[in-house]
Amino acid sequence: xxxxxxxxxxxxxxxxxxxLSSISFQINNGDYLCVLGSNGAGKSxxxxxxxxxxxPTSGDILIQQQTLSQLSQKQRAQQISYVPQAHGPQLDxxxxxxxxxxxxxxxxxxxxxxxxDQDAFEKAIAITDTESFLxxxxxxxxxxxxxxxxxxxxxxxxxxxxxxxxxxxFLDPHYQAEVHQLILKLNQQHGISVIEVSHDLxxxxxxxxxxxxxxxxxxxxxxxxxxxxETEHVxxxxxxxxxxxxxxxxxxxxxxVSETL
Amino acid sequence: xxxxxxxxxFFIALATLIIVVGSPFLGLSHATSVEIQQxxxxxxxxxxxxxxxxxxxxxxxxxxxxxxxxxNPLATPFTLGVASGASLGAALYVFLGLSFSFIGIDGTxxxxxxxxxxxxxxxxxxxxxxxHFSTETLLLTGVAISFFFSSLILFIQYLSNLTDSFRILRWxxxxxxxxxxxxxxxxxxxxxxxxxVVLWLSRELNLLMTGDEIAISRGVNVQRIRYALFFISSLCxxxxxxxxGPIGFVGMMVPHMCxxxxxxxxxxxxxxxxxxxxxxxxxxxxxxxxxxxPAEIPVGVITTLLGGPFFIWLLIKSKI
Numbered sequence: 195x196x197x198x199x200x201x202x203x204x205x206x207x208x209x210x211x212x213x214l215s216s217i218s219f220q221i222n223n224g225d226y227l228c229v230l231g232s233n234g235a236g237k238s239x240x241x242x243x244x245x246x247x248x249x250p251t252s253g254d255i256l257i258q259q260q261t262l263s264q265l266s267q268k269q270r271a272q273q274i275s276y277v278p279q280a281h282g283p284q285l286d287x288x289x290x291x292x293x294x295x296x297x298x299x300x301x302x303x304x305x306x307x308x309x310x311d312q313d314a315f316e317k318a319i320a321i322t323d324t325e326s327f328l329x330x331x332x333x334x335x336x337x338x339x340x341x342x343x344x345x346x347x348x349x350x351x352x353x354x355x356x357x358x359x360x361x362x363x364f365l366d367p368h369y370q371a372e373v374h375q376l377i378l379k380l381n382q383q384h385g386i387s388v389i390e391v392s393h394d395l396x397x398x399x400x401x402x403x404x405x406x407x408x409x410x411x412x413x414x415x416x417x418x419x420x421x422x423x424e425t426e427h428v429x430x431x432x433x434x435x436x437x438x439x440x441x442x443x444x445x446x447x448x449x450x451v452s453e454t455l
Numbered sequence: 456x457x458x459x460x461x462x463x464x465f466f467i468a469l470a471t472l473i474i475v476v477g478s479p480f481l482g483l484s485h486a487t488s489v490e491i492q493q494x495x496x497x498x499x500x501x502x503x504x505x506x507x508x509x510x511x512x513x514x515x516x517x518x519x520x521x522x523x524x525x526x527n528p529l530a531t532p533f534t535l536g537v538a539s540g541a542s543l544g545a546a547l548y549v550f551l552g553l554s555f556s557f558i559g560i561d562g563t564x565x566x567x568x569x570x571x572x573x574x575x576x577x578x579x580x581x582x583x584x585x586x587h588f589s590t591e592t593l594l595l596t597g598v599a600i601s602f603f604f605s606s607l608i609l610f611i612q613y614l615s616n617l618t619d620s621f622r623i624l625r626w627x628x629x630x631x632x633x634x635x636x637x638x639x640x641x642x643x644x645x646x647x648x649x650x651x652v653v654l655w656l657s658r659e660l661n662l663l664m665t666g667d668e669i670a671i672s673r674g675v676n677v678q679r680i681r682y683a684l685f686f687i688s689s690l691c692x693x694x695x696x697x698x699x700g701p702i703g704f705v706g707m708m709v710p711h712m713c714x715x716x717x718x719x720x721x722x723x724x725x726x727x728x729x730x731x732x733x734x735x736x737x738x739x740x741x742x743x744x745x746x747x748x749p750a751e752i753p754v755g756v757i758t759t760l761l762g763g764p765f766f767i768w769l770l771i772k773s774k775i
Contacts, residue, residue: 245672271674278668285665286719295661299674303655351673 196259198223198387199244199355203253206239213239214411216253221404223354226381226388228398228419231408232432237391240408241359244389246270257355271299275348277358280341280365285332289343292332293318296347318349321384322376338369345376349386356380358390362397370394374401396448399423400441407431423447460723463716467727471734478741479504482748498635504737506634506642507754510695511705511736512729513646516653517688518706519713519728523660523721524684525582528714528769529594531706532692536574536600538703541689541696543604543611544570546623550611561641561697568693574600575685626700628753631740638698645694650729652687656680657721664719702736702755704762709735711769 197220206214214236221227231237242248244255246262255262257273265273275296285292297311319325324346327339335343341361348356358377362370378401380386392398398405398419405422407415415427422428428449429435435452479500483492518531532538548566555562581596608627612620653660659680662670670677695702709732710724717727736754739761743754 245668247668247671267671267676268674271672274672276669276672278666286714287661287665288718291661291718291720292665295658295665296673298658298662301658303658348672357672 197221197256198225198258199389200256200259201253202256204240204243204250204255205252206236206243206248207251208248212411214243214408217408217413218253219406219413219416221387221389223387224381224385225404226377226402227390227404227406228402229389229391229406229408230393230395230398230431231414235408236411237408238359239411241276241357241389241391244274244357245276268299271351271353273353274355274357275351275353277341277344277348277356277361279360279363280337287332288328289324289330289332289335290328292343293324293328293347293350296350299351314350314352318346321349321380322346336369338365338372341365341369341373342376345373345380349380355387355389358388360391360393363393370397377401395428399449400444400446423449460717460720464723464727464730467713467716467730467734471730474734474737475504475508478737481741482745485749502636502639503631503634503740506639506699507631507736507740508733509639509642509646510631510699510702511709512733513642513649513691513695514702514705514736515709515713515728515732516646516649516725517692519710519721519724520653520660520684520688521706522710522714523664524681525593526664526666527593528707528711529766530597531704532571532575532688533701533703533706534594534766535578535597536604537571537578537689537692538696538701539601539604539608540574541567541571541693542627542701543608544568544573544693545626545697546608546611549619549622550615563697564641564645564694567697568690570604571689571693571696572686574604575689579681579685625753626696628700628755630753630755631699631736631743632751632753634699641698642694645691649687649691650725652683653721654725656684657725660684660721661719700753700755703759704765705732705736705739705758707769708758708762708765 200220202218204214204217205212217240229237229240239248243250244262246267249263257265257270262270287295294307294311294315297307297314300311319328322342322345324342327335327343332340332343344361361377362373365373374397377388377390381388388402390402399422402419404417405415405419406413407422407427409431414431415422415425423438435454436449437452438447438449440446441448479496483495521530521532521535522528524530544566545563547570548563577600578593578596582593608623612623615623659675662673662675663677663680667677710728713724713727713731717723736758739757740754743757744751746752
C-alpha cells in the first residue's frame, strides 16, 4: 500500500532562520498522527507547509503521490482539510452558511449547490451531531460548540486527510473530551486520516496511532504512539522530568509532570 | 433565512426605486414653463442621477471589498488612503497639462487609477511585512498616506495657475453638479467590470471573511484573489475619483448598513450594496442640491458630514 502523505527532507527557512530542517515521515490511509513538541518547535510551520501557506525551501511533500506544490489550492483542499485552534477570528456567519461554504473546492464560480454537496453536508452534520446549531450565529456558540462546527465544516470538504491545530487548547475538560472523542470517531469509524498538533501528551499517547516529536525544528522521534512513553525522548522533548502511572480505568501508561526537579 | 434575505433585498430595491423615480422632480417648482422643466429633467437631472447611482454603487462596492479583505468595517478605500492616491494622480494630470485619452477614456481616469494602485500597494506591503499588523496600525497608515498625498496635492495646487488650481479644488470637494452623459460613459465600463469581477468572486469574498488560514484550507488562492480585488477596486475608485472627486465615507456607511440588514453572505450583500449605494448617493446629492437652494453644496460635504459620526460610532462599537 502506498502512503497517503509522504514528507521527504522537508526544510523551511524564512529570513535566514531555519524553522524546519530535513523532516521526513509518512502516513498511510487511516493513520492518526499526533505532532508533539514544545512551543516554537516547528509544529505550526509543518502544518502551514502541509496546508500550502508556506512553501518548502527544500524537500517535498507528496499527497497521494502528487507533489503538493504543483497542485492548485482547490486540488489541495480536496485532499486536505483543516481545523484551527479554538477562539480564532470572529466569524460573522450562521452555522449553516459557514459549513456550506466549505464545499468551495468542489465548485466553480457558476456551479449551483448540487445533490452531492447536500449529501456531504448532511453527512457532516450527522457525524458531528450539530443539527440543532444550524440556524445559530457562529459567535454565539461556546468554544467547544464552535470546534464541533469547525470539524463539521472540514468533514463537509470530504478530503481524506484532516489537519487539526491544537483543537482542544483553551477548552474546558468536558469539551476537550468531547472533541477528542469526535476525532477518534472520524478516524476509526469513518476512515479519515488525521494529523493533530497537540500539547496533550497523554491524549496523544492514548488516542493516536503514531507520534512525530519535533524539537528545535528537527525530527526527534517518529514511531508508534504506544512506544513513545517507553523511550527517554519524552523527558528531553520538553526538557521536563516525567513520572509514570497507570490509568485507573484503562490501565494505560500515563505521564505526569515530576514534582522533584 | 433565505426568504428573510429575499424580503430585505426586495425592500432595498423598492426604496431605491422610489428614490430614483422621485428625486429628479424635487426642486423643480421654480421652473416656469413645462419645456424648461422637461429640459432640466432630461439634460441635467437625469444624467446627474444616473451618474450618482453608478458612482454610489461603485464606491459602496469598493468599500465592501475592502471591509471583507481586511475583515474590518473601518477599512475602506478612503480610510486607507487609496482615494487620496487617486486624487493625487488626477491632480498631477491637470498640473502637468497632460491631455490624452485611450479608447474613449480620459487620461484623468488612468492617472487616478495609477495613484490608487500605488497607495494600495503601499498599504498592502506594510500590512504584509508586519505579521502582527493591528487595525490601529492599518488605519494610521491610511491616515498618514492621506495626509502625505493631501499635502502633495496642496503643493501642486500652489504651483498651478489659477484655472488649474480651481479645477483641482472643485474635485477635492467631491461634486456631481456638472456631470453630463459623457461622464457616465467614463464611469460605466469600470464600475461594470468591477461588479462583474466581484460577482464572480462572491464565494471567495465570503471565505476571505473567515480569515486567511481557513480560506486557504478551503481551497481559495488568497494571494491571487487579493491582487485581483485590489486591482479591480483601484480601477473603480480611480475612475470615480477622476470624474467627481473623493466622495468620502459612502464606501464605509453603505456596505456596513447592508451587512447589518442582510448579513455577510456576499451573494446577497453585493446586490444589496449596489442598490443601497446608488440610492444613497442620489439621496445625498438631492439634499446637497436642495438644502441651500438655489445654491448647492458639493455632495462630498454631505457624505462626510454623515460619515464622520458614523466612523466614530463604528470605532466605539468595535472597541479597537
